[in-house]
Amino acid sequence: MDEIPMPAPVAERPRDARGYPVLAITPWSDGKPDFAVTSTARILVCAVERRCSICGTPLRKGPVWRVVAAEEAAAISVHDNAAYTNYANTAQTVEPPGHHACMLYAAIVCPYLARPTARRGNDALVPEAEFRRGEVHGSLDGMTGAVVAFDTYEFEAGETVRFRFSGLREFLPYTLGDEHLVALRDAIAAQPTAEPCPPWLLDDESSAERRAAGYA
Numbered sequence: 778m779d780e781i782p783m784p785a786p787v788a789e790r791p792r793d794a795r796g797y798p799v800l801a802i803t804p805w806s807d808g809k810p811d812f813a814v815t816s817t818a819r820i821l822v823c824a825v826e827r828r829c830s831i832c833g834t835p836l837r838k839g840p841v842w843r844v845v846a847a848e849e850a851a852a853i854s855v856h857d858n859a860a861y862t863n864y865a866n867t868a869q870t871v872e873p874p875g876h877h878a879c880m881l882y883a884a885i886v887c888p889y890l891a892r893p894t895a896r897r898g899n900d901a902l903v904p905e906a907e908f909r910r911g912e913v914h915g916s917l918d919g920m921t922g923a924v925v926a927f928d929t930y931e932f933e934a935g936e937t938v939r940f941r942f943s944g945l946r947e948f949l950p951y952t953l954g955d956e957h958l959v960a961l962r963d964a965i966a967a968q969p970t971a972e973p974c975p976p977w978l979l980d981d982e983s984s985a986e987r988r989a990a991g992y993a
C-alpha cells in the first residue's frame with residue numbers, strides 16, 4: 778500500500794482509525810466511517826455539484842471517470858473501434874463518477890475492485906496466494922474491471938441516485954488493479970491543484986444530510 782502513490786485530494790481526506798482515507802460518499806456515524814455502504818445524500822451532493830465521489834473536490838470540464846465491473850467492461854470491449862466512442866451505457870448505474878487519478882487509485886487499492894476474488898463488504902485484503910491469474914480467463918477475457926472515461930453523465934434522484942453515462946472516451950481494462958500503477962503516476966502528475974473539499978463532504982454527517990435535503 779505504501780508504494781502506491783496517493784492523489785493529493787485523497788491524501789487530504791478524513792482517515793479512519795487505521796489511517797485509511799475515507800471516501801466522500803462514505804457515511805459517518807458516531808465518529809466512525811461505515812465502509813459497507815454508500816450515502817445516497819452524499820452521492821446526490823456530488824452529482825449536483827459535479828464533485829468527485831472519492832475526494833469530494835470539483836470535477837473540471839472534460840471527461841469524468843468511473844470504475845466498471847467485469848460484465849460491463851466486457852460489454853464495452855466488444856465494440857469495435859468505429860462503435861467505441863458511440864458506446865453509451867444505456868443501463869443506469871448507482872456508481873458515481875470521479876477524477877481520473879482518483880478512480881485509478883480506487884481500482885488499485887480497493888479490494889473489491891482490484892481483486893477478482895474479493896467481494897464487497899469483505900474489507901480484508903485477499904492474500905496474493907489465493908489468486909491465480911488463469912482462473913479468471915474465459916468469457917470475460919481475464920478482465921476483472923476497467924477504468925473508463927465518459928464525456929458526460931446525467932442522473933436521476935429517487936431512493937437512490939442513478940447515473941447514465943455517455944460518450945465513451947477511454948477504456949483501461951485490467952485483471953489486477955496494479956496494472957495501472959504507471960497510469961496512476963501519470964494522472965497524479967497531470968492533476969491540477971484542487972480547491973479543498975467542502976465541510977459537507979467531510980466527516981460531519983448532519984452537514985452532508987442538510988446539503989442533500991436542499992437539493993432533494
Ligand SMILES: [Zn+2]
Pocket residue numbers: 786829830831832833834875876879
Ligand atoms: Zn477526486
